[in-house]
Amino acid sequence: MTGEEATREMPATPVPRRRRPPAGNRVSTGRVVALHAGVIALLLALQFVLPSYHHGVLARVLVLAVFAMGYNLLFGYAGLLSLGHAMFFSAGLYGAGLSIYHLGWSAPSAFAGGVISGAVLATAIGVLALRTTGVAFMIVTMMFAQVFYLTTLYFNVWTGGDQGVVLQQQARTIPFAGSTIDLTDPATRYFAALALFSVVLFSVLALVRSPRGRVLVAIRENEQRTTMLGYDTFASKLVAVVISGIVCSAAGAAYALLFGYVGSTFASVQYSILPLLWVLLGGAATTLGPFVGTLLMYYLIDLSNDVLAAWAPGWNFSAIGIVGIALILLILFFPKGLLGSIRERWVPWLP
Numbered sequence: 001m002t003g004e005e006a007t008r009e010m011p012a013t014p015v016p017r018r019r020r021p022p023a024g025n026r027v028s029t030g031r032v033v034a035l036h037a038g039v040i041a042l043l044l045a046l047q048f049v050l051p052s053y054h055h056g057v058l059a060r061v062l063v064l065a066v067f068a069m070g071y072n073l074l075f076g077y078a079g080l081l082s083l084g085h086a087m088f089f090s091a092g093l094y095g096a097g098l099s100i101y102h103l104g105w106s107a108p109s110a111f112a113g114g115v116i117s118g119a120v121l122a123t124a125i126g127v128l129a130l131r132t133t134g135v136a137f138m139i140v141t142m143m144f145a146q147v148f149y150l151t152t153l154y155f156n157v158w159t160g161g162d163q164g165v166v167l168q169q170q171a172r173t174i175p176f177a178g179s180t181i182d183l184t185d186p187a188t189r190y191f192a193a194l195a196l197f198s199v200v201l202f203s204v205l206a207l208v209r210s211p212r213g214r215v216l217v218a219i220r221e222n223e224q225r226t227t228m229l230g231y232d233t234f235a236s237k238l239v240a241v242v243i244s245g246i247v248c249s250a251a252g253a254a255y256a257l258l259f260g261y262v263g264s265t266f267a268s269v270q271y272s273i274l275p276l277l278w279v280l281l282g283g284a285a286t287t288l289g290p291f292v293g294t295l296l297m298y299y300l301i302d303l304s305n306d307v308l309a310a311w312a313p314g315w316n317f318s319a320i321g322i323v324g325i326a327l328i329l330l331i332l333f334f335p336k337g338l339l340g341s342i343r344e345r346w347v348p349w350l351p
Contacts, residue, residue, distance in 0.1 A: 016223050028349045029209075034351075036205060039288065055186045061291075062193040063255050065280075066200045067111050068290030070247030071275035076284035077208055079220030080242040084125070084141030086271035087148035088245040090264075091118040092252030094159065097262030100171045107174050107183065111253045117141060118249020119242060126241030143207065149267040156164070156264075164263025172257055176316065189258045196254050197291075200247055205287050205351060207243070216240055230268050281330060283337030287351045292338055300326055327333070 043062070047055065067089050074080045095117030096110040105113065131138045134248025150160045159165070175183040182188055207213050215236050218226040227233050256262050265271075275290075300323050334341040343350040 018040075021340065030206070031349055032209075032351050034036060036201060036287070039291075040194070040201070041196075041328050043194055044126050044152060047187065052186060055190050057298070057302070059186075059258065059296050060194040062197040063251050063258065063278075064274075064298070065291040065294040066197055066254070067248050067251035068275045068282075068294050069200055069287075070244045070277040071203065071215075072206070072279045072284060072286075072290045073247065074240055074244040076286070076289075077213060077220065077277065078216045078237055080237065080240070082141040083138050083269065083272045083276075084129075084145035084148075085143040085244070085248055085275055086119050087125075088122055088248035089252040089255075090148065090152070090246075090267035091121045092249030092254075093256045093262050093266055094252075095249065095294050096253035097165065097256035098158065100167055100256075101262070102251045104171075107172055107257055109169060111250075111257060114253030114256065116244060118245045118252065122242045122245020122249075123238075126238045130237050130241065139331070142272065143267065145267070145272055149264060149269070152264040152267050160263060162264050164261055164265070167260040168258065169260070172260055174268070176273065183257055189318065192258060193254065196250065201287065201291075204247075208287065209351065212236070212239070217337075229337050238344075243303045256269070277327075280337055281327065283340030283343070286337070286339040286343065289337055289339040296338070297323070297327075 016163045045060070046058065051230055052059070067085075070088070071082070071085050074082055074085075091266065092114035094114075096114030099105040100107070111116060125141070125144055132140050135208045153161050156162075169182075172183040174183065183192060208216075210349045214233055215226065218229075218231070219233050219236060223233050254264070255266075278293035279290050280293070281297055282291065283289030330338070336344055339350060
């Protein structure tokens with residue numbers, strides 16, 4: 001048999017085909033994207049339907065929901081309980097607000113400065129705090145946050161301390177295409193908050209569904225086994241801390257620009273506990289849970305104040321009591337938060 005004949009008789013080497021994702025995964029991804037796009041479309045439509053009072057409330061909720069989404073990245077997906085995220089939010093708040101107030105920066109430059117401030121602070125805190133785990137990590141982050149809070153009080157000549165500083169209206173404008181975008185206008189403020197929320201929402205969705213997001217979940221479930229599989233868990237957790245800090249500082253910078261106030265109250269431990277409550281209420285490790293928790297808790301407090309003022313003006317009973325009772329009931333019937341429990345019981349494809 002000649003070499004040419006042998007070549008003709010040899011079976012052809014099969015060409016490897018690119019494996020397609022299962023049809024169920026494609027359908028699930030389509031549902032997830034449609035759900036998130038539908039939420040954003042609904043929020044956009046509400047601007048033209050709701051009374052003007054709710055425009056300001058929803059704008060504030062959207063910015064604080066971004067703060068909660070940044071916290072959820074670390075707590076919900078990486079399993080790291082932090083009580084120091086107020087310093088990341090405040091780093092963006094002060095980075096943007098003080099650069100306008102003292103240095104006269106433009107609004108876009110101030111926003112970028114606030115985000116960079118949060119990124120630098122998150123990197124430094126992450127390198128130090130991640131040497132600990134569990135409860136120790138929670139305590140260390142809380143201590144760093146308290147140092148940051150006391151620093152803002154000590155340098156009150158620059159920061160304004162508890163009284164804070166107010167940004168003037170002319171400083172919160174953006175020149176664009178020969179005109180000016182006024183961030184103090186209620187409609188513009190709402191659209192700006194919605195734009196930030198939309199970008200962060202889809203960015204977080206892409207991250208948590210990526211291989212890096214799966215590694216974070218693996219670290220949360222069993223860090224030792226993840227290390228045995230060859231992953232650098234310290235580097236993954238550090239990246240999670242930095243991304244979480246960037247998202248939270250972006251929320252803080254947006255808050256300063258949209259609402260024109262910078263104060264030490266946002267650096268207090270209360271603003272480290274609030275995002276934890278929002279995430280637990282809406283559902284940890286769910287992309288829309290932080291928004292649902294923030295929206296529900298904000299309107300629950302607002303509604304409780306209105307009900308008490310109308311029905312029981314003489315009662316010495318705080319709205320916080322009503323909110324506490326509601327939260328207890330929600331935890332009893334929805335132990336994994338609203339969306340977390342819904343995913344577990346009825347909608348398993350919910351991200």
